[in-house]
Amino acid sequence: MRIAVIGLGLIGGSIALAARERLQAQTLGWDPDPNVLEIALTRGAIASRVGSLADAVAAADAVFVAAPVGSLPELISEVLAAAPADCVVSDVGSTKRAIVAAHGDERFVGGHPLAGAETAGIEHARADLFEGATWYLTPTQTTEGILYERLHRIISGLGARPAALDADTHDRLLALVSHLPHVFANVLVAMAATGSASDADRLPVVGPSFRDATRVAGANSGIWTDIYMSNRDALIPVIDEAIAHLAAVRETLDSGDAAALTSWNEAAGDDHRRLIAHQLAGGEWHELRVPVPNQPGVVAQLALELGRLGVNIADLALYPAADMTEGVVALWISGEDDASRAERLIGDLGFPVFRP
Amino acid sequence: MRIAVIGLGLIGGSIALAARERLQAQTLGWDPDPNVLEIALTRGAIASRVGSLADAVAAADAVFVAAPVGSLPELISEVLAAAPADCVVSDVGSTKRAIVAAHGDERFVGGHPLAGAETAGIEHARADLFEGATWYLTPTQTTEGILYERLHRIISGLGARPAALDADTHDRLLALVSHLPHVFANVLVAMAATGSASDADRLPVVGPSFRDATRVAGANSGIWTDIYMSNRDALIPVIDEAIAHLAAVRETLDSGDAAALTSWNEAAGDDHRRLIAHQLAGGEWHELRVPVPNQPGVVAQLALELGRLGVNIADLALYPAADMTEGVVALWISGEDDASRAERLIGDLGFPVFRP
Numbered sequence: 001m002r003i004a005v006i007g008l009g010l011i012g013g014s015i016a017l018a019a020r021e022r023l024q025a026q027t028l029g030w031d032p033d034p035n036v037l038e039i040a041l042t043r044g045a046i047a048s049r050v051g052s053l054a055d056a057v058a059a060a061d062a063v064f065v066a067a068p069v070g071s072l073p074e075l076i077s078e079v080l081a082a083a084p085a086d087c088v089v090s091d092v093g094s095t096k097r098a099i100v101a102a103h104g105d106e107r108f109v110g111g112h113p114l115a116g117a118e119t120a121g122i123e124h125a126r127a128d129l130f131e132g133a134t135w136y137l138t139p140t141q142t143t144e145g146i147l148y149e150r151l152h153r154i155i156s157g158l159g160a161r162p163a164a165l166d167a168d169t170h171d172r173l174l175a176l177v178s179h180l181p182h183v184f185a186n187v188l189v190a191m192a193a194t195g196s197a198s199d200a201d202r203l204p205v206v207g208p209s210f211r212d213a214t215r216v217a218g219a220n221s222g223i224w225t226d227i228y229m230s231n232r233d234a235l236i237p238v239i240d241e242a243i244a245h246l247a248a249v250r251e252t253l254d255s256g257d258a259a260a261l262t263s264w265n266e267a268a269g270d271d272h273r274r275l276i277a278h279q280l281a282g283g284e285w286h287e288l289r290v291p292v293p294n295q296p297g298v299v300a301q302l303a304l305e306l307g308r309l310g311v312n313i314a315d316l317a318l319y320p321a322a323d324m325t326e327g328v329v330a331l332w333i334s335g336e337d338d339a340s341r342a343e344r345l346i347g348d349l350g351f352p353v354f355r356p
Numbered sequence: 357m358r359i360a361v362i363g364l365g366l367i368g369g370s371i372a373l374a375a376r377e378r379l380q381a382q383t384l385g386w387d388p389d390p391n392v393l394e395i396a397l398t399r400g401a402i403a404s405r406v407g408s409l410a411d412a413v414a415a416a417d418a419v420f421v422a423a424p425v426g427s428l429p430e431l432i433s434e435v436l437a438a439a440p441a442d443c444v445v446s447d448v449g450s451t452k453r454a455i456v457a458a459h460g461d462e463r464f465v466g467g468h469p470l471a472g473a474e475t476a477g478i479e480h481a482r483a484d485l486f487e488g489a490t491w492y493l494t495p496t497q498t499t500e501g502i503l504y505e506r507l508h509r510i511i512s513g514l515g516a517r518p519a520a521l522d523a524d525t526h527d528r529l530l531a532l533v534s535h536l537p538h539v540f541a542n543v544l545v546a547m548a549a550t551g552s553a554s555d556a557d558r559l560p561v562v563g564p565s566f567r568d569a570t571r572v573a574g575a576n577s578g579i580w581t582d583i584y585m586s587n588r589d590a591l592i593p594v595i596d597e598a599i600a601h602l603a604a605v606r607e608t609l610d611s612g613d614a615a616a617l618t619s620w621n622e623a624a625g626d627d628h629r630r631l632i633a634h635q636l637a638g639g640e641w642h643e644l645r646v647p648v649p650n651q652p653g654v655v656a657q658l659a660l661e662l663g664r665l666g667v668n669i670a671d672l673a674l675y676p677a678a679d680m681t682e683g684v685v686a687l688w689i690s691g692e693d694d695a696s697r698a699e700r701l702i703g704d705l706g707f708p709v710f711r712p
Contacts, residue, residue: 114563134561163561177548177562181569184540186624187601191594192533193627206533206631207470207490209572213537216565218625225618232609238547239606243599245543250595253588262581268542269574271549275562 003154004060005029006053006075008040011092011113012066013125016045018158021127030056031122039122054082062154064111065091069226073102080105088147094174094223095231096138096167109151110138110167112174113160120220128159135160138167139300145292145327148299152316163312164303175234179227180242183235185217286339290329290346290353299329302346306331309345311338330356359510360416361385362409362431364396367448367469368422369481372401374514377483386412387478395478410438418510420467421447425582429458436461444503450530450579451587452494452523465507466494466523468530469516476576484515491516494523495656501648501683504655508672519668520659531590535583536598539591541573642695646685646702646709655685658702662687665701667694686712 003019005012008031019025029046030053031037040046050056057063057079065075072093079089080103090111093099100110115133135155139148155162165173192204192214206214228235252260292298299316306313315332333339346353359375361368364387375381385402386409387393396402406412413419413435421431428449435445436459446467449455456466471489491511495504511518521529548560548570562570584591608616648654655672662669671688689695702709 114561134563173560177560177566180547181544181565183602183605184544184569185565186621187598187605188537188540189624189627189631190601191536191597193630204529204533204631209537209541210533212568212571213540214628214631215568217628218621218623221618221621221625224621225614228609228617228621229612229614232612236606236609239602239609241547242543243602243606245546246539246595246599246602249539249543250592250599253584253592253595256585256588258581258585261584262577265542265574265577265580265584267574268545269577271545272541272570272573274549275545275560275570 001025001062001154002060003027004057004063005046006056006063006065006079007031007067008036008045008122008125009066010120010122010124010129011115012064013040013043013045013122014115014127014129015064015066015092015158016040017043017125017127018130019154020044020047022159023154023157028056028060036122043122043125045122045125053078057083057087059084060087062150063087063089065089067091068223069093069095069099069230072099076103076108080108083107086147088144088151090137090151093230094178094227095234096136096170098230100138100140100167104140104142106142106144107147109143109148110170111151111155112136112138112170113155114178115160120223130155130158130160133160135162136170137162137164137303138170139164139303140167141297141300143297143300145297145299145329148303149316149329152303152313156315161312161314162316164300164307166304166308169308171231171234172238175231175238179231179235180238182216182219182224183239184242185214188214189217286333286336287356288331288333288339288342288346288353289356290331290351292327292329292351301349302329302331302351305345305349306342309341311342311345357381357418357510358416359383360413360419361402362412362419362421362435363387363423364392364401364478364481365422366476366478366480366485367471368420369396369399369401369478370471370483370485371420371422371448371514372396373399373481373483374486375510376400376403378515379510379513384412384416392478399478399481401478401481409434413439413443415440416443418506419443419445421445423447424579425449425451425455425586428455432459432464436464439463442503444500444507446493446507449586450534450583451590452492452526454586456494456496456523460496460498462498462500463503465499465504466526467507467511468492468494468526469511470534471516476579486511486514486516489516491518492526493518493520493659494526495520495659496523497653497656499653499656501653501655501685504659505672505685508659508669512671517668517670518672520656520663522660522664525664527587527590528594531587531594535587535591536594538572538575538580539595540598541570544570545573642689642692643712644687644689644695644698644702644709645712646687646707648683648685648707657705658685658687658707661701661705662698665697667698667701 003025005016008029016027019027027046063079067075072091089108096110113135115130152162313331314334317330333342359381361372364385372383375383383402419435423431428447445464452466469491471486508518669687670690689698699709
């Protein structure tokens, strides 16, 4: 397996390290900064030096483009122009609509690992960065099934859990669970540091709740300005909703209604437990096999529909029939409940489904 | 040293454990729940069983009242009625104005350790809970100097860093650095769980920034309803300010001004680094000695004025003169800069100051 990584920062460098260590892949990489390339070589993230982006991807089975969101459309176009016909190309950008809309190529699948760290750069890359992390994939009706399966398998191999989602839902979801927490963190540090609520010359000592809530404050502008810009139409309504929530809390405080404050806080506790329980859901695995016509979009359709239902596909394999007219998709689903739901859904979609 | 703890939950139990292990204190304690008393005995937090709150404090040198904010005023009155004349009484409530206003007794000093954990209860108490934590004290002009010194010394001995602050400033500060982050956490989980920004049946997978930002969501209502209620007049303007900040971010997003987004994010990064650097400030210690008249309020005045300047008193000792008409306060200050500022301030207040 030859995997190329374009952009060798924290994420790209970690993909390359994980691909070598965990998948025994042959990794090539390219970065506009020669120092970064040098460190990637020294750290063993890439096997050898190449002269250009085109050289890095020319013989690849899979390419990951790991650059700031603003530069992704152009870089992905360059990669698609230079990559082989049977190579899957993905990216790791934090917003997906613009990128997916820009690339109708059947080899391209948008991606986004929910992993990162406070510290950027190849120096901090590590092979276990994606261990247990959700890695969103945004296939479309044009996505090639065999290439999607390869990407899914690679991402599982890196230690992550692939989850299919359409690009619109992805961007609204991320505005809520990632971009809004970043906005909140920035607001909290600005308020604490400018001291409107404290003495003029004094920075407050902050406790553990503040430190946790602001860990991502002022995150790398090289990444985050692009994220905010590319997702602003999804983030604005989410901020409006947050303002409405805060105004409601303010009213409850103003009314002095202790019972209402308790209800509000208890509901938040319930929500928190549900979110965490959902996060930790796991357990036994169930395999489903689905004979499917060998045509574009079928694998993507299954992955998207199951994703929409909240069913996580832990692993996925595609077995084309000898004559290439029909194949079998094998899906591994965590938990009997989710497996049963998946079975029903797939039946409803008109596909036969059986358990081996 | 005999230390009594009233209320043996996470905080009270940890005070008792730390007092025994680190100060070799004889600890007594009382809790309305007999099961909690039993566990406190088994875990070695308290040395023996007593029949009432009055029995626990009757011979104490110091008493900590560690109960929910709403029940503190009454409990502190009971403790002050039963405690000896030379016993210092403190509490650990998260808001201070109401409690301090209710107790003019020269033996009482309001307190608030910035420590806690997601899990409440004596079962989770531990002797190192306060290691390195800021512990606010809110002395007033009536506070007895010798008793204040004893409390300061005990709190340092528990591993914490005492910091003096007037009760008003404390409550405004905590609304900003603790209560607002809790409100934000509750808003985030409510939005993520009710799914207005995601598909109806689906709970989103959440990444590390969301998990950190919501760790305190739905914190124990038995504590937090009291906190919100007792501090609502300080918290409401802070929420208004947060809404104004969010509205400004929304406008910047709406304008599509990437440079303005970058400036905003970079400023947050600078604020974050300043807050963290301030938090980690430390290094060498400098001792200052201040001869002071032995009268109520002097030690509290010094502590408050230095606190106002942002100078942290790492340790403090009071050496009364033989005739009790005058004494010497020894202060240990971290860092030459802060020590020099403290020296100037104390001189400006009209006290002689020298370095031993």
